[in-house]
Amino acid sequence: MSAETLLLTILLLPLAGAVGIVITRHNPNVREAVTLLSAALVAVLVVMLAARFLDGEAFALTLIEPLPGIAIAFEIEALGMLFALVAGLLWVVTSVYSIGYMRGHNEQNQTRFFAAFAVSIAATMGIAFSANLLTLFLFYELLTLATYPLVTHAGTPAAKQGGRTYLGILLGTSIGLFLLGILVTWSLTGRVDFQAGGILSGHVDPAWAGLLYALFLFGIGKAAVMPFHRWLPAAMVAPTPVSALLHAVAVVKAGVFTLLKVTLYIFGGEFILSNDVTGGLIWVVAATILIASLVAMTKDNLKARLAYSTVSQLSYIALGAMLASKAGLIGASMHIAMHAFAKITLFFAAGAIFVASHKKQVSELNGLGRAMPVTFAAFFIGTLSIIGLPPFGGMWSKWYLALGAVETAQLLLLAVLMISSLLNIMYLLPIPIRAFFSKPASGEHYTEIAEAPKSMLLAMVVTSSACVILFFYPDPFYRLAGLAVGGN
Amino acid sequence: MEDHISLLLVVVPLIAAPVVAVLPRGRSAWAVAFIVAAACAVLAGMQLWAVLTEGAISYELGGWAPPWGIEYRIDAVNAFVALIVAAIAAITLPYALLSVEREIPEEKIPLFYSAMLLCLTGLLGITQTGDIFNVFVFLEISSLASYALISLGRDRQAFTAAYQYLIMGTIGATFYLIGVGLIYSQTGSLNMQDLATLLPGVLHLKTVETGFAFIMIGIALKLALFPLHLWLPNAYTYAPSVVTVFLAATATKVAVYVMLRILGTVFPQGFALTTPADELFIVAGIAGIVIASVYAIYQQNVKRLLAYSSVAQVGYMALGIGFASAAGVTAALVHLFNHALMKGALFMAVGAIIYRIGACRMDQIHGLGRAMPWTFGAIVIGGLSLVGVPGTAGFISKWYLVVAALEQEAWISVAVILMGSLLAVVYVGKLIEALYFKPVTDTGTAVSEAPLLLLVPTWGLVFANVYFGLNTDLTVGVAEKAAAILGGMKP
Numbered sequence: 005m006s007a008e009t010l011l012l013t014i015l016l017l018p019l020a021g022a023v024g025i026v027i028t029r030h031n032p033n034v035r036e037a038v039t040l041l042s043a044a045l046v047a048v049l050v051v052m053l054a055a056r057f058l059d060g061e062a063f064a065l066t067l068i069e070p071l072p073g074i075a076i077a078f079e080i081e082a083l084g085m086l087f088a089l090v091a092g093l094l095w096v097v098t099s100v101y102s103i104g105y106m107r108g109h110n111e112q113n114q115t116r117f118f119a120a121f122a123v124s125i126a127a128t129m130g131i132a133f134s135a136n137l138l139t140l141f142l143f144y145e146l147l148t149l150a151t152y153p154l155v156t157h158a159g160t161p162a163a164k165q166g167g168r169t170y171l172g173i174l175l176g177t178s179i180g181l182f183l184l185g186i187l188v189t190w191s192l193t194g195r196v197d198f199q200a201g202g203i204l205s206g207h208v209d210p211a212w213a214g215l216l217y218a219l220f221l222f223g224i225g226k227a228a229v230m231p232f233h234r235w236l237p238a239a240m241v242a243p244t245p246v247s248a249l250l251h252a253v254a255v256v257k258a259g260v261f262t263l264l265k266v267t268l269y270i271f272g273g274e275f276i277l278s279n280d281v282t283g284g285l286i287w288v289v290a291a292t293i294l295i296a297s298l299v300a301m302t303k304d305n306l307k308a309r310l311a312y313s314t315v316s317q318l319s320y321i322a323l324g325a326m327l328a329s330k331a332g333l334i335g336a337s338m339h340i341a342m343h344a345f346a347k348i349t350l351f352f353a354a355g356a357i358f359v360a361s362h363k364k365q366v367s368e369l370n371g372l373g374r375a376m377p378v379t380f381a382a383f384f385i386g387t388l389s390i391i392g393l394p395p396f397g398g399m400w401s402k403w404y405l406a407l408g409a410v411e412t413a414q415l416l417l418l419a420v421l422m423i424s425s426l427l428n429i430m431y432l433l434p435i436p437i438r439a440f441f442s443k444p445a446s447g448e449h450y451t452e453i454a455e456a457p458k459s460m461l462l463a464m465v466v467t468s469s470a471c472v473i474l475f476f477y478p479d480p481f482y483r484l485a486g487l488a489v490g491g492n
Numbered sequence: 493m494e495d496h497i498s499l500l501l502v503v504v505p506l507i508a509a510p511v512v513a514v515l516p517r518g519r520s521a522w523a524v525a526f527i528v529a530a531a532c533a534v535l536a537g538m539q540l541w542a543v544l545t546e547g548a549i550s551y552e553l554g555g556w557a558p559p560w561g562i563e564y565r566i567d568a569v570n571a572f573v574a575l576i577v578a579a580i581a582a583i584t585l586p587y588a589l590l591s592v593e594r595e596i597p598e599e600k601i602p603l604f605y606s607a608m609l610l611c612l613t614g615l616l617g618i619t620q621t622g623d624i625f626n627v628f629v630f631l632e633i634s635s636l637a638s639y640a641l642i643s644l645g646r647d648r649q650a651f652t653a654a655y656q657y658l659i660m661g662t663i664g665a666t667f668y669l670i671g672v673g674l675i676y677s678q679t680g681s682l683n684m685q686d687l688a689t690l691l692p693g694v695l696h697l698k699t700v701e702t703g704f705a706f707i708m709i710g711i712a713l714k715l716a717l718f719p720l721h722l723w724l725p726n727a728y729t730y731a732p733s734v735v736t737v738f739l740a741a742t743a744t745k746v747a748v749y750v751m752l753r754i755l756g757t758v759f760p761q762g763f764a765l766t767t768p769a770d771e772l773f774i775v776a777g778i779a780g781i782v783i784a785s786v787y788a789i790y791q792q793n794v795k796r797l798l799a800y801s802s803v804a805q806v807g808y809m810a811l812g813i814g815f816a817s818a819a820g821v822t823a824a825l826v827h828l829f830n831h832a833l834m835k836g837a838l839f840m841a842v843g844a845i846i847y848r849i850g851a852c853r854m855d856q857i858h859g860l861g862r863a864m865p866w867t868f869g870a871i872v873i874g875g876l877s878l879v880g881v882p883g884t885a886g887f888i889s890k891w892y893l894v895v896a897a898l899e900q901e902a903w904i905s906v907a908v909i910l911m912g913s914l915l916a917v918v919y920v921g922k923l924i925e926a927l928y929f930k931p932v933t934d935t936g937t938a939v940s941e942a943p944l945l946l947l948v949p950t951w952g953l954v955f956a957n958v959y960f961g962l963n964t965d966l967t968v969g970v971a972e973k974a975a976a977i978l979g980g981m982k983p
Contacts, residue, residue: 070962071891142882149881156929164929171921179880179913184906187891191898 007056007063011078011133014049014088017042018095018126022119029115036103039118043096046125050092057085058483064135074196076142077135081198082487083268083337087261088132089480090344091254095125097463101352102245104459108359111243116153121246123150128254131261137186137196137270140262141178144226147258148174154246155239162241169238174225177232181223188216189270198265200490202272210279213271217281220266221288226259227322230292233315240307244355247307252314252347257340260321264336267325268488273333277412282326289326290420292319297427304365306354309431310347316424317343317390323417324405330489332408337485339401342389342474346398349386349467350432353379356456356464366435373439375453382464384436389471391428397474400482497539498551498564501532501574502617502630509609518593518601525605526585529612533575533582536616540571544973550622558622559683565622569974572825573749574619576832580741581612583836587949588734591843595732596644604644608738611637615746624672624758625682627750628665631714634746635661638739642731653726660723664713667706674703684758692760701767707754708769715747717773717810718780721803728799733843736795740802741836745828748809752821755813756978765816773814778908780807785915789922794842794852797919798835801878804912805831808893811905818975819896825971826892830877830885830960837874837953841867844942844950854922859932861924863939868927870950875920877957880913884961888968 005013021042028034057080064079102121106114127150130143148171156167190196193207208216225232239251267276276282293316300312317339324336356379357363361372373380389396392403402421409418455461474481508528515521543549543566551564566574588608596604614634618627639661643654676682678699679690694700709720716724724744728736755764764770781804788800805827812824844867845860846852861868877884890913897905941947960967 068962070888070964072968076962138882145881146883149876159929164925168921171917175879175917176914179917180910183890184894184910187894187898187906191895 007053007061007080008065010049010053010056011063011065011080014046014053014092015078015126015129015133017046017049018122018129022122022126025115025119025122032114035115035118039099039103039122040096042122043099043125046092046129047096050088053080054085054089054480054484057082058480066135071138073194074136074138074190076139078130078133078139079135079198080133082484083261083264084132084134086337086481086484086488087257087340088129089484090257090341091125091128091132094249094253094344094348094467097466098245098249098348100459101248101355101463102243104457104463105243105245105355105359108457108460109243111157112159113157117157117243120150120153121249124154124250124254128258131258134198136198137189137266140265141183141186144182144258144262145175145178147255148178148226151239151246151250151255154250155242157243157246158241160241166238166241170235173232173235177223177225181219182225183223185216185219185223188219198269200269202268202270202275204271205275210281213275213279213281214284217271217276218285220263220270221285221322224259224262224266226255227263228256228259228315228318229289229322230295230315233292233296236315237308237311240311244307244351244358247311248348248351248355251311252351253344256314256318257344260318260325260336261340263322264325264333264340264488267328268333273328273330273489276326276328282328286323286326286414286417289319289322290417292316293323293420293424294427297424297431301427301431304367306357306364306366306369306435307351309366310350310354313390313428313432314347317347320401320405320421320424323421324408327408327412327414327417329408329411331404331411333489334482334485335401335404335406335408337488338404338478338481341481342397342401345467345470345474346386346389346396349382349464349471350390352460352464352467353383353386356460359460360456361453366438369435369439370442371439371444372453373436373441376439376455378455378461379464380436380439382468383439385468385471387432387436390432392425395475396471397478398471399475400478496551497535497542498549498566498620499553501535501539501578502613502620504528504531504535505609505613505616509606509613512609513602513606515602518598519589521602521605522585522589522592525609526582528609529578529581529585532578532612532616536571536575536578539566540568540575540970543568543571544970559681559686562626563622563683563685564620565685566620567974567977568970569752569825569977570619570749572970572974573746573828574616576745576829577612577615577619577742580738580832580836583949583952584734584738584741587737587840587843587946590943590945591733591847594847595646595734600644604641604732607637607640608735610634611641611738615742618746619749622684623682624675624684624687624754628669628672631665631668631750634743635665638735638743641735641739642727644735645730645732647730649726650730653730657723657727660713660720664710664720667710667713669710671703671706671708671710674699674706678703684753687758688760691758695760695763704759704763704767704769708751711747711751711754712776715744715751716803716806717776718784718803718807719776721780721784721806724803725796725799728802729793729796733839733846737836737839737843740798740839741832744802744806745832748806748813748824748828751813752824752978756821761978770814770816773810774902774905777807777810777814778905780804780810781908781912782915785912785919788919789915791919792854794845794854794857794923795839797923798838798842801916801919802831802835804915805835808889808909808912811909812893812896815896815900815902815905817896817899819892819899821975821978822968822971823889823892823896825974826964826967827889829967829971830889830957833885833953833956833960834874834877837870837950837957838878840946840950840953841870841874844946847942847946848939854926857926858930859928860939861927862932864941866947866951867942870947870954871927872924873954873957875916875924877961879916879920882961883958885957885967887961888964892968
């Protein structure tokens with residue numbers, strides 16, 4: 005298969021899957037087989053593509069040109085490959101998980117759920133492989149719209165309210181600020197394609213570059229930088245598999261991925277460093293890291309706590325991007341992968357707890373660890389990886405992020421990273437500790453609660469093992485991150 | 493025949509109209525009207541092709557040489573607008589068959605199609621002619637036909653709506669005519685090309701300036717530029733579904749064309765900049781976008797919601813005209829085309845709902861999205877195009893408008909254009925929430941999907957929305973050529 009075909013197949017396969025899911029809606033088993041098949045195929049193809057990319061193959065594909073000089077075009081580049089790899093691998097795991105979840109929980113409208121899920125993945129792949137800002141924006145908006153029916157899946161007033169916040173903030177920021185940023189870039193340079201080293205240098209007064217960067221930083225609402233983070237907790241009304249893959253991986257990572265792309269390929273690291281473009285803005289991101297961690301501590305609802313943890317962790321990536329030094333950018337790129345595997349594990353566990361025991365609050369989890377040992381063991385591993393302890397993958401990205409802060413002599417930012425790690429410990433670690441060592445409030449032992457369905461356990465075991473494997477073998481992601489930054 | 497395309501476009505529907513009126517049965521009337529509309533669409537397509545390949549066409553009516561005789565003069569601008577009008581008519585008529593049978597009494601159906609053809613005659617005539625008095629004649633033909641069409645609506649309010657439009661429309665036409673008279677008194681000519689050479693010599697005269705002002709206000713009334721839009725919401729709301737589709741997609745567009753023609757061809761380019769006209773366009777455009785969009789959010793009738801949205805969309809075109817640059821005119825023309833596609837698709841989808849439940853108040857359409865998934869899908873995609881989501885025609889419009897505004901560093905306009913999109917998110921979102929999330933109101937009867945004859949034209953326009961969002965060779969290509977002719981109005 006030629007590389008172009010491979011790329012196009014990865015984009016179209018989830019869409020074909022969505023169509024297949026709708027066609028086979030009357031037979032749930034066949035329908036789920038379609039989901040699993042397309043997800044598995046995508047995973048295999050993404051790995052193949054990554055292997056060929058690392059062998060040095062490069063390719064690009066232009067579909068059509070809706071605006072003169074701006075095409076809907078795709079290309080493979082290191083950062084996009086990394087993102088596609090993460091999303092592609094985790095979709096198949098999440099599919100296994102969601103089938104268990106949706107059936108274990110007797111959810112309605114499962115066809116719509118799986119179809120919208122597949123479309124979201126197609127949009128994610130489109131974002132990953134975009135060759136210019138217009139293509140990226142197209143799929144960015146498609147992702148927002150495709151995830152909307154997933155967020156409002158329950159159809160309750162709370163879901164509708166959450167959906168409004170979700171759509172309001174994401175579309176508001178993207179149309180009001182992000183699109184404006186793209187248009188300003190276009191009117192300044194006459195181009196919007198991604199180019200190593202950036203395209204803005206020499207076209208924009210450095211004094212205004214900070215303002216333009218702010219348009220992107222806040223306009224890319226999916227990166228959830230405060231004050232535009234509220235959509236993420238609001239999205240937690242969605243079924244847990246959605247929170248796990250889309251709101252811990254695909255959607256939010258699409259946000260920080262876009263930010264990294266803009267930083268690296270529109271502004272260029274050199275340009276940012278030499279003109280101090282992000283000097284003031286970086287403190288907004290640092291504040292997001294700390295404030296979101298503090299808010300997470302106050303949340304008793306498990307998913308809400310995880311959501312604020314995600315807000316905080318996303319800003320790590322934004323911080324690394326804005327440091328714009330080599331180590332910072334590598335750390336940011338790697339954190340896309342490392343945080344994905346860890347956070348999806350945590351959400352998987354939260355969903356498993358909910359399906360098995362119908363508990364949503366942290367304070368209700370006392371003693372549950374004995375009834376659900378696998379779930380809480382996975383949760384524990386995810387927690388440690390998020391905190392950034394060895395031997396878990398999360399250590400590497402935090403290492404490079406910290407190095408980036410040292411490299412640019414931003415010791416105060418280093419302190420922010422360290423304090424945040426401590427806060428991570430304080431709001432995440434008590435959860436498995438409660439589950440394993442505390443006694444239930446009533447004093448009774450849980451005898452009627454057992455582990456969640458097997459497919460859900462399998463998914464958790466896979467992702468938590470990945471956290472460990474990524475410590476010993478971070479090589480593919482490290483190489484891709486290094487390539488994206490330039491060098492290696 | 494090729495030499496006579498320009499004339500045939502007007503004459504064919506004009507002759508067909510009385511024929512249709514005397515046909516005994518509704519269906520035969522429909523068939524003739526459909527064939528005529530389809531023929532017009534083909535002719536308009538041929539005409540545009542001829543203009544693009546061979547340059548402007550000049551047709552002397554009855555062989556009388558201009559400026560004494562009437563000249564039809566076709567360049568890329570009006571060939572483009574004529575194609576929009578004829579194509580929309582051709583796609584509306586298949587839709588009309590069932591919808592009209594449901595909404596219009598049987599005995600009036602031949603008259604209905606007759607009026608529809610007259611309206612088409614008028615609109616096409618406006619685009620074809622190169623004579624400013626002839627524009628008035630065709631303006632009146634199309635307007636009188638549309639007053640009659642609107643009054644055929646089922647609600648009794650249709651009469652007041654038609655009457656309101658009649659009064660406002662007549663004032664607009666009269667203003668236009670007064671303006672034409674004043675200009676004629678100083679130049680002695682009505683031919684557009686002729687005026688283009690004569691007017692520069694008399695521009696300093698107050699009479700000419702006054703004439704210009706009368707013409708501008710007269711047309712502004714016709715295109716429902718805020719705050720002269722008051723006739724539009726009622727007219728669109730109470731007209732039969734088919735009439736709403738047709739008028740929303742064509743009538744205001746033709747008025748925008750006349751505006752551009754007067755500013756760009758008849759008066760010397762740059763003249764508007766010496767008058768307050770360009771600033772007024774921007775102010776009215778901004779006010780229209782913001783206020784009409786906010787009004788749209790609070791409407792309880794779906795057609796009225798879309799009608800206010802139309803007023804807002806006219807505001808975008810006014811902004812493009814007000815920028816008085818080539819980019820601005822391009823943006824206005826692109827939006828003119830794209831807006832015809834989106835409003836056509838949306839009003840058709842709403843018409844399908846009316847066909848099924850006989851109403852379109854917000855509280856009556858709860859949960860219908862599930863019963864009518866294809867109609868709902870059309871509303872979703874049409875709505876996204878209205879918002880300007882990438883991949884739809886609406887995005888292309890917004891892109892060109894904002895680029896035109898950035899070029900002038902008109903930051904307020906930039907902010908307003910983007911804010912207009914966000915307000916559209918709110919009112920489209922409201923519509924979608926009502927259709928999908930609200931529990932079904934119990935009417936006792938199950939609602940089923942609209943018949944194919946309604947769905948196919950609707951989805952034809954929906955696909956056009958996506959197609960012209962991805963491939964802009966026709967829209968942007970022609971609009972840029974047209975803008976070059978109208979010159980961007982900069983001296």
